[in-house]
């Protein structure tokens with residue numbers, strides 16, 4: 474695609490993050506989209522999977538944020554768009570490791586927004602239910618939303634300066650129910 478320059482990036486590898494930030498010195502918008510879903514129970518599942526989910530969703534997004542914040546600031550501000558989930562708020566066993574990692578990434582998103590605002594950097598959180606991607610290939614088509622639709626919605630939200638995007642009815646319902654007893 475014209476104008477697109479792919480970069481190699483492993484968000485679990487600090488050296489890889491630093492290399493990407495040094496190459497992409499003209500960045501004005503960074504999308505923390507990398508994710509995995511291992512379907513691991515927290516109390517008896519593989520601890521390696523639990524750590525990997527945390528390394529990817531929480532430490533990975535945090536590492537990218539820390540590395541790219543000076544780049545964005547030097548370019549006049551810009552923003553981060555963090556791809557989260559309704560599972561940042563809805564916590565069930567089959568998604569234990571994922572939910573914990575997305576909840577941590579949500580907290581990071583909210584703190585980073587406040588910490589980076591004085592530098593003119595905006596941080597937007599995107600929450601969604603099932604997206605029609607490889608990660609949700611086991612989900613019935615009718616239960617998934619088109620990722621292109623969500624991407625357009627999210628970019629409009631970034632342009633409008635919104636802090637949080639609830640991309641579908643499921644994520645809106647889950648957020649509304651946060652006051653309920655778990």
Ligand SMILES: NC(=O)c1ccc[n+]([C@@H]2O[C@H](COP(=O)([O-])OP(=O)(O)OC[C@H]3O[C@@H](n4cnc5c(N)ncnc54)[C@H](OP(=O)(O)O)[C@@H]3O)[C@@H](O)[C@H]2O)c1
Pocket residue numbers: 482483484485505506507508509529533556557558559601602603604605606607608609
């Ligand atoms: N699918 C859903 O239903 C759903 C719902 C809510 C939120 N989300 C979130 O949406 C985001 C995108 O997921 P998806 O649905 O597109 O899943 P996907 O089809 O499995 O794609 C995941 C992407 O993350 C990349 N990735 C994984 N580990 C990485 C790492 N260590 N460093 C850099 N990139 C890495 C993968 O790169 P490679 O292909 O190179 O491995 C791939 O491009 C994730 O944050 C996910 O948690 C997904």
